[in-house]
Amino acid sequence: MLSAEEKSEIDHEITKFPVRRSACLEALAVVQRHRGWVSDDTLKAVADYVGMSATELDGIATFYNLIYRKPVGKKVVRICDSVSCFIMGYDKIRSKIEQELGIQLGQTTPDQEFTLLPTPCLGTCDHAPALMINDSLHRDLNEDNVAQILRHE
Template sequence: MVISAETRAAIDAEIAKYPKRRGALLPALHLVQKQTGWISPETAQELAAIFEIHPIEVMEVVTFYNMFYDRPQGRHHVYVCTNLPCSLRGARDLLKEIEQHLGIESGETTPDGRITLGHEECLGACAWAPMLRIGAQYHENLDVETAKRLLDELK
């Protein structure tokens, strides 16, 4: 079993809030991902059994939303905004530099499991472009050197 007893209890509490059992799938995915970091096929199968749906229907939801992960994630999520204002201020070059610095491409995780790198559409910080987020923390008005230093400080 991947899903812990504690998570399972929390899922059951969510299910009780919805008129249809499967309505609680989204909160359940959040709970499970908080426990396990990502949604593995085994996890999807356990959830499918709980919600009385096909495992593939769990994966439909997981793959639909960007913030559910269908593969193992690094300890830190680094997401660079590449929407229009940030791109005008050099965000795409910034992303390329970071890719080279970490030796991975956007969407990948460093082999040591330290960082998962990605790019994102508009994080609402256009006035301070270019920017990136590490987890829930914004880092704004970036230049390449500052960004590299920030990443190097991550354990």
């Protein structure tokens, strides 16, 4: 069930589109902002609210890597694994992050603080390797600065 606040925010998004269901991705983003991720029950509630089937909406939710269909930590570290970052040291950066956080790619720390996920190109290839922590972009990574970045996030 959606909260009054979530419905209000989704209603605002719906005003930006000619068709109610066209706001489905924005509606998912709204509930994810409130709940941290999109459970099956939440997905069904959003689908009902925007007027589409849960199956249709799940197809959209699982296509976008910024919609989380499983619980994630408070801070989601998304490390770019596309070609420029891969050439410029992705493996070393990923290993350093895994060592710092004590988790592997795809996992969440036991305190639910960090989740480490891969992401395709972040559009900053001239400053590879790069990652994002929630909405913050970090570029020109190396084994030293990535550890500092994690500690200060």
